[in-house]
Amino acid sequence: MxxxxxxxxxxxxxxxxxxxxxxxxxxxxxxxxxxxxxxxxxxxxxxxxxxxxxxxxxxxxxxGLIDCHTHLVFAGHRAEEFEKRLNGVSYAEISRQGGGILSTVRATRSASFDELMESSTPRLLALMSEGVTTVEIKSGYGLNLETELKMLKVARALGDKYPVRVKTTLLAAHALPEEFKGRSDDYIDWVCREAIPAAAGEGLADAVDVFCESIAFSPEQCQKVFEAAVHYGLPIKGHMEQLTLTGGSKLAASYQALSVDHVEYLDEEGVAAIAASGTVATILPGAFYFLRERQLPPIELLRRYEVPIALASDLNPGSSPLASLRLMLNMSSTLFGLTPQENLVGVTRHAAKALNEENRLGQxxxxxxxxxxxxxxxxxxxxxxxxxxxxxxxxxxxxxxxxxx
Ligand SMILES: [Zn+2]
Structure with missing residues (x-):
């Protein structure tokens, strides 16, 4: 011993x-x-x-700390876009110039496996050096079969190479790729018929995630993805109520989602639903801060309904290029008013629950x-x-x- x-x-x-x-x-x-x-x-x-x-x-x-929501495998960066915005170029104009999430998709599609390993490693090591022992990594910058699977393989390989536990999540329903422009239902059909079976078949995904939002996919579309995930035996999660109230959290709760993440616009009905299903609410102060959002997540309601609250970095190139879970602990208190004790449980026991690991990790x-x-x-x-x-x-x-x- x-x-x-x-x-x-x-x-x-x-x-x-x-x-x-x-x-x-x-x-x-x-x-x-x-x-x-x-x-x-x-x-x-x-x-x-x-x-x-x-x-x-x-x-x-x-x-050991658990970062239960990251997109840390990607190629390129969006610093030029960040700079353009601060020089007064509008989001719509940046989009027309090929910026935004689809620029990361292009870069990630053209990166080799080794290049993705190389670009992702410093981000992972930064988290580990601050005490992270488990990290969740999502796909979602491939939006085609080859690159979605490549991202998940890179995530798994990072866990094999370094002393850290990696949990992988298939997030093919992250954005609509250019080749499906105007055909989002067709894309969702592809996610259900091809992406989920392939990721499940190769054992590359521990969960399936969706971006349910006015600028992404509707609750009806997300429901199809959840149905397919359940069919293949994978638990579900969702990016929910970040910019608007869509009802996605209530839907996710009806599928016993592991977590609903962001939740700034979550209402009492949604809080009651996730409380009943035992779903974790994951708050992401980095994205809130970086996007200069105003709508605070309903912390008081979450407390009243005793919903387990996790927090995570949401490390990603567009809305939270911040490779620090410790910074999130600080922001969670300064921006959202969580107590240090709530924060610590949020990056340990509750984060483990958000990853379906509450009986093994986080305590x-x-x-x-x-x-x-x-x-x-x-x-x-x-x-x-x-x-x-x-x-x-x-x-x-x-x-x-x-x-x-
Ligand atoms: Zn995210």
């Missing part, structure tokens, strides 16, 4: 341990086997013949995966309060220390 002793724990479980005590964490075979108060440690130590012991000297230990609990972070911090609120400081002391994933990658 391997032990980490004198740890101050933020377990992020529903039944927290007394806050002022220090604990020993016993790990073997990649899982947390024992959590014992230090007052009992000397007795346990006496019976340990082959134990290795790491004294963390009262440092804070939390579960310091006996029987859970030994993914945790030892911080050079004393109080969990520091994770939300400060930003840009190098606070990570040790990163442990599946029971192995992996600070260097």
């Amino acid at each position: 391997q032990w980490w002793i004198n740890a101050k724990l933020a377990t992020c479980s529903a039944t927290p341990l007394p806050a002022d005590s220090y604990y020993a964490i016993g790990v073997s075979e990649g899982y947390i086997q024992q959590l014992v108060p230090m007052s009992d440690w000397s007795e346990i130590k006496a019976n340990q013949t082959e134990a290795s012991v790491m004294d963390v000297n009262g440092r804070l230990v939390t579960p 310091l609990q006996e029987g859970f995966a030994a993914d945790f972070i030892v911080w050079d911090l004393q109080h969990p609120a520091q994770l939300s309060y400060q930003f840009g400081t190098q606070d990570l002391y040790q990163r442990v994933i599946h029971g192995a220390v992996s600070n260097d990658f």
